[in-house]
Amino acid sequence: xxxxxxxxxxxxxxxxxxLVLGRVTDRSVTVNALSQESRELFLEYGPAGQPTAQKSAVxxxxxxxxxxxxxxxxxxxxxxxxxxxxxxxxEKSFTAHPGGRFHTQRPPGSSFVFTIQxxxxxxxxxxxxxxxxxxxxxxxxxxxxxxxxCMGDDFSVEKLxxxxxxxxxxxxxxxxxxxxxxxxxxxxxxxxxxxEQASLYNYNLKGDPHLVAVGAQVARNRFFPxxxxxxxxxxxxxxxxxxxMLRDYCAWTWGDALFVILDNYWHSPALVDTALHExxxxxxxxxxxxxAREVGGDLAGLRVAHLxxxxxxxxxxxxxxxxxxxxxxxxxHQARGALQIVDIAGAPQVIEAMETLLTPAAETEA
Numbered sequence: 001x002x003x004x005x006x007x008x009x010x011x012x013x014x015x016x017x018x019l020v021l022g023r024v025t026d027r028s029v030t031v032n033a034l035s036q037e038s039r040e041l042f043l044e045y046g047p048a049g050q051p052t053a054q055k056s057a058v059x060x061x062x063x064x065x066x067x068x069x070x071x072x073x074x075x076x077x078x079x080x081x082x083x084x085x086x087x088x089x090x091e092k093s094f095t096a097h098p099g100g101r102f103h104t105q106r107p108p109g110s111s112f113v114f115t116i117q118x119x120x121x122x123x124x125x126x127x128x129x130x131x132x133x134x135x136x137x138x139x140x141x142x143x144x145x146x147x148x149x150c151m152g153d154d155f156s157v158e159k160l161x162x163x164x165x166x167x168x169x170x171x172x173x174x175x176x177x178x179x180x181x182x183x184x185x186x187x188x189x190x191x192x193x194x195x196e197q198a199s200l201y202n203y204n205l206k207g208d209p210h211l212v213a214v215g216a217q218v219a220r221n222r223f224f225p226x227x228x229x230x231x232x233x234x235x236x237x238x239x240x241x242x243x244x245m246l247r248d249y250c251a252w253t254w255g256d257a258l259f260v261i262l263d264n265y266w267h268s269p270a271l272v273d274t275a276l277h278e279x280x281x282x283x284x285x286x287x288x289x290x291x292a293r294e295v296g297g298d299l300a301g302l303r304v305a306h307l308x309x310x311x312x313x314x315x316x317x318x319x320x321x322x323x324x325x326x327x328x329x330x331x332x333h334q335a336r337g338a339l340q341i342v343d344i345a346g347a348p349q350v351i352e353a354m355e356t357l358l359t360p361a362a363e364t365e366a
Contacts, residue, residue: 020184028073032223039061041059045082046082074104080103083096085097100185106254112145118150141185145182155195199213201272235249248263
């Protein structure tokens with residue numbers, strides 16, 4: 001399923017060319033341009049209400065690829081507008097296309113607007129209506145936020161059945177025109193969710209889980225300009241083989257506020273939670289299972305406990321059963337912490353007892 005199939009008719013052109021902003025600072029912003037065909041482009045920009053006298057260099061974006069254009073030497077605490085100049089290879093003149101707006105870092109004492117979304121799941125027709133999703137993002141853009149934060153589970157890999165780098169780009173391509181509705185005028189910040197499957201646990205495994213972890217994170221950083229640590233942002237400065245900078249967590253200040261984006265997934269060698277189908281093609285019926293995130297909420301921890309025990313109870317060989325028991329123990333431990341936070345009476349004690357039983361069971365199977 002491609003993004004043009006889902007977009008409302010009046011927005012279908014965004015599937016051909018979309019712009020999103022990111023890495024905004026006091027003196028710069030990065031524009032990521034994704035095009036379905038080869039184009040040459042540059043950006044004209046300037047303070048709002050003034051001529052767009054500044055220009056970026058002309059760059060070529062290849063078909064189905066993304067490029068980044070950094071607009072630098074900006075003024076702090078200033079609203080800017082920009083527009084796109086575009087031409088196809090061989091054309092002599094550029095044509096102006098709509099761009100957007102952005103605001104550089106606000107000083108202490110300033111008021112500002114930011115917007116948040118999460119669990120959008122545009123790949124799920126049973127729970128996501130493209131017209132309503134697009135309208136929601138247009139409403140967010142109308143509020144003129146200084147930035148827009150995606151809280152995770154916006155780029156699900158759960159419908160994929162093969163895991164080439166091209167396959168793993170599709171959830172990010174699917175979201176680009178939608179998020180471009182707000183992201184062309186509000187820099188985006190992305191949190192990692194369990195449905196993205198970009199995690200250290202998967203990365204350390206072999207086969208499909210490793211391919212998913214690498215491919216999802218590479219696509220994420222290719223199609224969205226996520227921050228890396230510099231003089232403006234603090235964050236994760238350690239590169240990872242096959243990926244480079246993870247760009248997974250960061251912190252920055254804006255007005256009187258400190259914003260901190262955390263990542264549960266790239267910094268735990270244990271299984272945090274997962275929505276990745278694990279398959280054995282020769283024994284699909286016996287080995288197919290789905291682990292779904294259930295963290296927080298009224299009885300979420302108890303549902304995690306149920307899933308953990310169901311995983312451990314499968315008809316498996318001894319070594320596989322020992323691994324499943326250890327994974328079940330990890331899930332239970334996370335559930336106990338969540339239940340302590342939301343203060344569900346008695347539930348943490350029940351799960352602690354279950355953990356105590358699972359640990360020697362896993363050792364026995366091993």
